[in-house]
Amino acid sequence: MAKAIGVDIGGTGIKAGIVDLTHGTMASDRVRVPTPEGAAPEDVLTAVKTVLKTLDVHESTLPLGVAFPAIVKRGKTLSAANVSKTWIDFEAEQFFREGLDRNIVFVNDADAAGVAEARHGAARDVMGLTLMTTLGTGIGSAFLHDGVLIPNSELGHLNFGTYASVETWAATSAREREGLTWAEWAERLQAFYSHIEFLFSPDLFVVGGGVSKNASDFLPLLDLKTPIVPAIHRNNSGIIGAASLAGD
Numbered sequence: 001m002a003k004a005i006g007v008d009i010g011g012t013g014i015k016a017g018i019v020d021l022t023h024g025t026m027a028s029d030r031v032r033v034p035t036p037e038g039a040a041p042e043d044v045l046t047a048v049k050t051v052l053k054t055l056d057v058h059e060s061t062l063p064l065g066v067a068f069p070a071i072v073k074r075g076k077t078l079s080a081a082n083v084s085k086t087w088i089d090f091e092a093e094q095f096f097r098e099g100l101d102r103n104i105v106f107v108n109d110a111d112a113a114g115v116a117e118a119r120h121g122a123a124r125d126v127m128g129l130t131l132m133t134t135l136g137t138g139i140g141s142a143f144l145h146d147g148v149l150i151p152n153s154e155l156g157h158l159n160f161g162t163y164a165s166v167e168t169w170a171a172t173s174a175r176e177r178e179g180l181t182w183a184e185w186a187e188r189l190q191a192f193y194s195h196i197e198f199l200f201s202p203d204l205f206v207v208g209g210g211v212s213k214n215a216s217d218f219l220p221l222l223d224l225k226t227p228i229v230p231a232i233h234r235n236n237s238g239i240i241g242a243a244s245l246a247g248d
Contacts, residue, residue: 003027004063005055007048008109011035011069011082011137014044016051017236018062019243024120026236031055039083041107043088045059045099052100065105065242066096068110069138071152075106081157081165082137105246110134111151112140112241113208113231118149119244121206121232131155132194132231134238135209139192140169143200155196166192172211182214186221193224202226210235240248 002021007014012035018028031054036043048066052058068087071078074094080086093106112130117123123130127146134140139156142149154168163169170192175185193205205224207215208231215230222228231237 002232002247004065004243004247005057005060006050006065006067006112006239006246007037007051007240008067008112009044009048010109010238011039014047015235015239016048016055017239018055018057018187019240019247021247023114023219023238024233024244025150026240028055030236030239032216035083040086041084041092041095046082047235048096049100050244061154063098063105063243063246064102065107065112065244065246067107067109067238067242068092069109069140071154071186072106072108072111072213079154081167083104099160105242105248107154107242107245108121108140108142109238109242110140110142110153110240112245113140113233113237114144114206114241115149115244116233116237116239116241117206117208117231120240121237122229123147123204123206126204130204130206131200131202132206135172135207135211136139137171137173138165139171140209144151146205155225155240158195160192162193165242172209175211182217186218189218190222190224191221193228197224197226204229206231208234
């Protein structure tokens with residue numbers, strides 16, 4: 001059985017696991033540590049070392065993929081929405097290769113989740129445009145056309161009304177921060193998804209992130225022309241996608 005390690009770095013937690021690449025499933029328990037306050041590169045690297053040691057794979061030769069909440073081009077992070085501004089124009093892939101003393105693949109977290117759902121989940125064998133969104137600390141997005149990833153879309157940073165980034169108004173963190181009911185939050189999601197539906201005319205929406213386990217509480221409240229379904233791998237999609245890309 002071909003395996004790889006996936007690490008998913010988020011605004012609030014860093015998760016990791018060993019992935020069965022053949023079936024796109026977790027081949028170990030998922031381990032998690034809180035994202036360090038401020039999320040500076042050195043502190044995040046230390047936390048990643050911790051999760052790899054907890055998995056007992058810190059000296060493993062398995063391929064390793066790391067998913068991160070930023071625009072990632074040729075291994076460099078070009079943005080920093082919910083992490084330290086130090087990550088802007090930062091050679092992240094090289095930093096992690098040197099810090100972990102191993103080869104890695106470094107990728108945007110929502111793109112990783114999209115790859116997992118396209119290969120092994122809700123978007124498998126879907127033709128046309130699938131639009132994956134991850135609802136969490138922010139809103140991540142991934143475009144998949146006939147299963148092929150078009151990287152580094154940032155729909156969570158669309159200007160929306162008085163908000164410079166729609167994620168500050170419609171992400172899971174906004175629901176929790178403001179104590180919104182599912183129905184109140186669904187009204188915000190309705191506005192967000194209706195807007196991007198009009199802009200891109202997708203064939204399928206897939207919703208990931210930790211809140212996808214509660215999909216039945218809010219997805220039925222949305223009225224869209226496009227089918228909208230929860231990610232099959234829920235909050236493990238980033239781990240599975242990062243491992244899958246490393247396995248490539």
